[in-house]
Amino acid sequence: MNMASEHADKPLIVFLGGLNTNLPEFERIKQKFAVLFYTPSTRKQFESDLETTLSKVVAIYGAWNHFASIGFVDESLIERFPPSLKLITVCSAGFGGIDLKALRKRGINFCNSPTFGAAAVAETVLYHVLNGFRKFSIFESLLRQEKHTIQTRTILGDVKKFDADTGKFIKNNDTSVNYCFGHHIGPLDVHSPVGKTVSIVGFGAIGKEVGTRLSSLGMEIIYIKRNKLSDKEEAELGYKVRYAAKLEQVVAESDCIVLCLPATPESQHMINKELIDKMKKGVVLVNVGRGALINETDMIQGLQQEKIGFVGLDVYPEEPLVSHVERQDMTLTPHIGSSTRENFDQTAVFCLENIENFVESGKLQNVQN
Structure with a gap:
């Protein structure tokens, strides 16, 4: 020992x-x-x-x-x-x-x-954000089963429905299906992040690295922190940003929300039903901060009501335990945001x-x- x-x-x-x-x-x-x-x-x-x-x-x-x-x-x-x-x-x-x-x-x-590990955590955010818009993880999972690119896209393109309650796609048993380009999974469209607006909550070292990567994708960056950066500090970022003091001020226009802040008494359950109700329909929500930032019950309800379109998590409220692993409208990583050699x-x-x-x-x- x-x-x-x-x-x-x-x-x-x-x-x-x-x-x-x-x-x-x-x-x-x-x-x-x-x-x-x-x-x-x-x-x-x-x-x-x-x-x-x-x-x-x-x-x-x-x-x-x-x-x-x-x-x-x-x-x-x-x-x-x-x-x-x-x-x-x-x-x-x-x-x-x-x-x-x-x-x-x-x-x-x-x-x-x-x-x-700020850059490494930002890489993890990039993975979840891309999955949120492009649904790569869903395509990959089925491709590993089918071992056939056209068949994989066709099956997903022709799924009967998306069951928001369970977070699963219901496959269509009809074998006479049409070729699918891969631009949708059943009734849900696959989107590009280009031109979409992301609000980064917590803009320290990690948040700034996240902004660098998402800006390079062509996303519009809003940063949220207690105090606004100076004009000089904003210019030094190397990408265009807009400031908001609170997420509530910009939640209705955000296509994506990324949480990069610690859990404090003030930030605990900052993502809750009241805020989710104000969100843009289909928002992509990513959390690499702490599990306590999100009210998990309210988040699942938001997914079930299709207010939230996709969730990417690297942190969880009851770690090391993880729930809702069966949902296909979530990507889950085991708290490896900064895990590099x-x-x-x-x-x-x-x-x-x-x-x-x-x-x-x-x-x-x-x-x-």
């Missing part, structure tokens, strides 16, 4: 989860510090090990799934942390379930990683350098508490 270096007299660095051990930054860590790879099986085991194996830990490196097996890092658990622990630095940008105030009270710094290594390097700099000089980046 555990693998420790032989340098027991050196400051102890504990690694929760894996990393690329071939990184030169990790080689430096191994030379300078005692290293322990640790995988707690249960919270109870972790609490016990804090008094023994981990009693002299100086810093904890948290990989992407850092405290998953432990549960909430709450005040009762933090009180058990040894006095030697002064830093927890994690690869993820998000840090839900960690009591930052209790950590600060104990003198423990908590650092997350910058959004190195480049991002995996970049965040690791950031955390490793944060540990090294802190232990040697007290310097830190991205302290959150």
Whole structure:
């Protein structure tokens, strides 16, 4: 379960989860510090090990799934942390379930990683948006069954109906069907995103990268954030944008809505029945922020009433569980928005350098508490 270096007299660095051990930054860590790879099986085991194996830990490196097996890092658990622990630095940008105030009270710094994966998340948005308009995933799924391009397009073009309640296309059993170009699936047209309007909610590093990619498709970009960018900042984006302070102001004209913001008490369930009722019929809704941004019950009702035309999700309200997997009017990815080798290594390097700099000089980046 555990693998420790032989340098027991050196400051102890504990690694929760894996990393690329071939990184030169990790080689430096191994030379300078005692290293322990640790995988707690249960919270109870972790609490016990804090008094023994981990009693002299100086810093904890948290990989992407850092405290998953432990549960909430709450005040009762933090009180058990040894006095030697002064830093927890994690690869993820998000840090839900960690009591930052209790950590600060104990003198423990908590650092997350910058959004190195903004471009990767934007690529995931691009996938969902293209599916929303072009329905590629539906064509691909049937093509894998039929192994025939014309037959695939013909079957989908001649489907009897789209059942909005179940989100499924009902196939036509009539074999005397006409050739289909692929421009519709039964009664639903396949559209190009060119000239369509997209509202990007949350316009930080990720939102700006999303704007770059969707603008390149020929989409009109509206960005929504608390404060408008300066004229200079807008010009530096390299693509034309329009500002709105609230989604409500532009929801009726939006062909596509992309959520790129964190879940806060203010943003929780921001997509709800009241807002959905104001949406443009057939809107494409994509969420790469947090599952709590959408009232899932209201979203499904919006699909059933065909107010929402298509949904693309990379985050879910009850992760790791995912619902509604049978619906064909949704594309689902397993929270892999930033999951690239480049991002995996970049965040690791950031955390490793944060540990090294802190232990040697007290310097830190991205302290959150």
